[in-house]
Amino acid sequence: MTQAPNRALFTDLYELTMAASYFAAGMNDTATFELFIRELPRNRNFLVVAGLEDVLDYLESLRFEPDDLAYLQSLGTFRNDFLEWLETFHFTGDVWAMLEGEIAFAEEPLLRVTAPRIQAQLVETFLLNAVNYQTLVATKAARVAIACRGRRFVDFSPRRDHGFDAALKAARAAYIAGAAATSNVLAGKLYGIPVAGTMAHSYVMSFDSEVAAFRRFARDFPGTTLLIDTYDTIEGARHAAAVARELAAEGITVGAVRLDSGNLAQLAKDVRRVLDEEGFPEIRIFASGDLDEYRIAEILDAGAPVDAFGVGTQLGTSGDAPWLGGVYKLVEDSRGPRVKLAERKATAPGAKQVYRFAGAGGVFEFDMVALAGEQGPLEGRPLLRQVMEGGRRTLPPEPLSRIRERCLANLERIPERLKSLETVSPPYPVRHSAELERLLAETRARVAAANRPAAAHRSEAT
Amino acid sequence: MTQAPNRALFTDLYELTMAASYFAAGMNDTATFELFIRELPRNRNFLVVAGLEDVLDYLESLRFEPDDLAYLQSLGTFRNDFLEWLETFHFTGDVWAMLEGEIAFAEEPLLRVTAPRIQAQLVETFLLNAVNYQTLVATKAARVAIACRGRRFVDFSPRRDHGFDAALKAARAAYIAGAAATSNVLAGKLYGIPVAGTMAHSYVMSFDSEVAAFRRFARDFPGTTLLIDTYDTIEGARHAAAVARELAAEGITVGAVRLDSGNLAQLAKDVRRVLDEEGFPEIRIFASGDLDEYRIAEILDAGAPVDAFGVGTQLGTSGDAPWLGGVYKLVEDSRGPRVKLAERKATAPGAKQVYRFAGAGGVFEFDMVALAGEQGPLEGRPLLRQVMEGGRRTLPPEPLSRIRERCLANLERIPERLKSLETVSPPYPVRHSAELERLLAETRARVAAANRPAAAHRSEAT
Structure with missing residues (x-):
C-alpha cells in the first residue's frame, strides 16, 4: 500500500x-x-x-x-x-x-x-x-443506455481512460447511469459494482487452436463468453458451437460469444444464423470494439441480433465531447x-x-x-x-x-x-x-x- | 492522509x-x-x-x-x-x-x-x-509547443482533466514535452515542476472596483500578472497601466496582463497599443481561454503580440483526439x-x-x-x-x-x-x-x- x-x-x-x-x-x-x-x-x-x-x-x-x-x-x-x-x-x-x-x-x-x-x-x-x-x-453513459434500448452494457474503459482515478470514477459514473457492470476489478471492490469479463485474444493465441482454447476456458468457467474473432469470426462461431456440443455431456454450457472487430451488425446476423443452425439459439451475442452510442444505435437499427454491448474508450473518455x-x-x-x-x-x-x-x-x-x-x-x-x-x-x-x-x-x-x-x-x-x-x-x-x-x-x- | x-x-x-x-x-x-x-x-x-x-x-x-x-x-x-x-x-x-x-x-x-x-x-x-x-x-503538449514558436506556455488543465490522477499526470507529461510550468500545485510538489498562476475573475469581483483589486494584488505580489477581462478588456488594460503608474513610486511593477475571453488576437493588439501608449512597453501579454495548438497558431499568424499562453482543457484532455x-x-x-x-x-x-x-x-x-x-x-x-x-x-x-x-x-x-x-x-x-x-x-x-x-x-x- x-x-x-x-x-x-x-x-x-x-x-x-x-x-x-x-x-x-x-x-x-x-x-x-x-x-x-x-x-x-x-x-x-x-x-x-x-x-x-x-x-x-x-x-x-x-x-x-x-x-x-x-x-x-x-x-x-x-x-x-x-x-x-x-x-x-x-x-x-x-x-x-x-x-x-x-x-x-x-x-x-x-x-x-x-x-x-x-x-x-x-x-x-x-x-x-x-x-x-x-x-x-455519467451523461455519456446515459446516452449509451438510451442507445442500447434495454440491452445490457458493460464498462470496458480502464485501458483507455485518462489515468488511474479516471478509470475508477468512469466505472462508478457509468454504473450510476445504467451500465450493468464494469471490467474494472478495483472499481468493483471499492464501489460494489458488478464486474464482468472473460478472455482476450491473447488467450486464444496461447493455444494450438481456437477450439482447444475454447474447450479449456469453458471447462474452467462454465457458462462463459467465448471471444470468436481472433482468426475468423464465422469459423469462431462454428468452433464455439462445436465446443458447446462437445461439453454438453459434461453439463457445461457456453453462455455467449463475443465479437470484437469487423462489421459487427453483419457479423452478428451471420453468427446468429450459425449458432441457430448448430442448435444453440440460447447462446447470446455480445459485441464490443470501438463502440459508442452512435454505433450501437446503427447496429440495432440494422436489426442486428446483439444481446449486450461492451463499451470502452468512448465511454470513459466521452470521446465525441471529451470535456x-x-x-x-x-x-x-x-x-x-x-x-x-x-x-x-x-x-x-x-x-x-x-x-x-x-x-x-x-x-x-x-x-x-x-x-x-x-x-x-x-x-x-x-x-x-x-x-x-x-x-x-x-x-x-x-x-x-x-x-x-x-x-x-x-x-x-x-x-x-x-x-x-x-x-x-x-x-x-x-x-x-x-x-x-x-x-x-x-x-x-x-x-x-x-x-x-x-x-x-x-x-x-x- | x-x-x-x-x-x-x-x-x-x-x-x-x-x-x-x-x-x-x-x-x-x-x-x-x-x-x-x-x-x-x-x-x-x-x-x-x-x-x-x-x-x-x-x-x-x-x-x-x-x-x-x-x-x-x-x-x-x-x-x-x-x-x-x-x-x-x-x-x-x-x-x-x-x-x-x-x-x-x-x-x-x-x-x-x-x-x-x-x-x-x-x-x-x-x-x-x-x-x-x-x-x-505529452504528444498534445509537443504540438502546443510547436504552435507557440518559442513562447512559453503553462498547463492550466486541472479543473477539466479527467479526475485527480489525470491532472497530475497531465502536468508531468506537458512539462516533459515543453510546458514551462503548471498551475497544479500538487504536481509542482510531487514532480518538481515550476508552478504558475495569479488571480481569477472572482478576485476582481471581490473588490469595489477593478483598480482597487489590481492595486491590492500588485502590492501583495510585485511583478505579478493582472487579469484584465472581468468587465471590459480595454478598460482593464488602462486600469492595469494606472496601477503600474501609481505603484512605480513604491518600486512595484506589473509583470503582465492576462486576457481570458473575447477575440484574443484583436484584443492583444489593442491592449498592446494601450499599454505602449500609457508608457508600459515592458508589461507582457499573457493569453488564455479555450486555447489549443490550432488557436494559438491562428493568433500568432494574425500577428498578435502575445508573449505567453495558458492552455487548459484542450491540453489535459487532448480535446481534438482524446484517446x-x-x-x-x-x-x-x-x-x-x-x-x-x-x-x-x-x-x-x-x-x-x-x-x-x-x-x-x-x-x-x-x-x-x-x-x-x-x-x-x-x-x-x-x-x-x-x-x-x-x-x-x-x-x-x-x-x-x-x-x-x-x-x-x-x-x-x-x-x-x-x-x-x-x-x-x-x-x-x-x-x-x-x-x-x-x-x-x-x-x-x-x-x-x-x-x-x-x-x-x-x-x-x-
Missing part, C-alpha cells in the same frame, strides 16, 4: 495567491460560489450529475500537512503568517447541491458553496475536477450580489435554487432558476439540497445503489425528445424567476457603471 | 480469469507481449512517449493484499488454489522500453514485456492505462511467434526492436522494426532499452529534467514537415527488416491453416 498524496495542494496556484491576498487584506467575509455548466456539450440535451461524494469527502478532510506547507514556503511566494494560518485551515462552510443521479441543464447551479471567502475560493479546483469529469461520464466546461463563480458576498461581464462568459448574481416542474406522468416540463432567498414556486421540486452545514455532512454518504435508482428513475422522466443522440431544438426550458431577472439587470448596470473609466479615476483618487 | 488503493486489482476482470485458466492448465511458460499504437490519432505525425515511470513503479510493487484476495474470493469465480497462489504473486519479468521523452510512430513497440505468461498477461490493463494517457498528453488506442499483444511464447488475424487488427509476430536512422544534422530519416534476436542494422540507434530485469529496475528512476531534455532534443530532430498540425502524407517511414517480413508471412500462413475448419475438426479429435 502506498500513501495517497494529500489533496490540499490539488489546486491551481492562483487559488493560493488569491487566498494569501485576501488574508493580508483581512477579507474573509462570507461569500457564495456556484458551480454550473454554461453550455451543454455537443449533442447533449441533458446532464447526469455525479461527483458529489468525492467533493464532500474532500471538504470534510481538507487539511494542509507539514510537508505541504514546507513546499509552499519553498516557493518564496507566500508570507509566513499566511502559511501559519493555513496550518489550522479547515472547511467550515455550507454546501447545497443536486444529489448524484439528478438531471441538470445548462446555466443551472449544480452546487453552491457558502463559506468564509478564502475557504470558498480555495476549494474551486478540486470541486470542478471532480464534478466535471464524473458528470461528463465538460463547468465553472465555479462568485455570485454573492457580504456586499451583495456579484457578477462578471466578460464577453460570452457573463454570470448571474445571487445565491440560487433550481425548481423542476413536472407534467402528466411525472415527465419534466421546465425548470425555474430563482434566488435562494425568495419564496420558491410551491409546485416545483427544489433540486439543490443542503448536503453540508458548518463543514459537516448533513446526510450520510449515499449507497451507490440508491444513486443509480434515482438516476434511472429520472431518465424515465425526461421528455422523450431529449433522448435524441443529437441536440434538439428548442432545448429543455430553463426559466428565470422574475426576482432573479430583476436582480440580474440591476447588478449588471451597477457593475458596469462602477468600472467605467470615470469611476476608475475616482477609485484611484480614494 | 488517506491510503491509496492497492493497484493489484486495477485490472480488467478478464486478465484474472485468463490467469486462473492458465494456472489451472499449468500454462505458465515464458511469453512476450508488446505495447504499441496501431494508428496515430487524428492530425498526429508522431508520438511523445510517456508513462514508463508509473509502469516500473507498478511492476516493482505489484502484490495482492489480503483484502484484494478476500474480494476476489467473494466473486465466487475463482478456485482457492489460484487465490492462494496469487498471495505470493510478484512480477519477475524483463521489460524493454522506449524511455520517456522518446519519439515513436505507429506500429512500433513502445514497451516489451517478457515474463511467465500469467505475469505478463496480468499487467496489461495498468500498463495500457498509464502509457496511453501520458503519451497522449490513444494503444494495445498490448502476445507476440511470442514457448512455442514460437504468435499472431492475431482479426480484421484490421492483425499483429506482427516475434519480440522486436526498433532502430532509428538519422541523416544530416541528426534529423530522423526512417525507423526500422526488426526482430529482437536478429543482428540489428549497425547504423541505427536501438530505441528499446532494457529497463527491468527479473522484476527489478536496471536503471534508477530518471529525473524529470533529464526526460524533458531528451524530449526537447528529440523534437529538434524530427523532420520539419512532421511539425505540421495536420497529418502529412506520406507519414514518417517505418520499415520492417527482411527477417521480420519473412516471419510475418510464415506465421500468418501457419495460423490461418491451423484454424481452418478442417484443422478445427482435427483439433476436436485430439
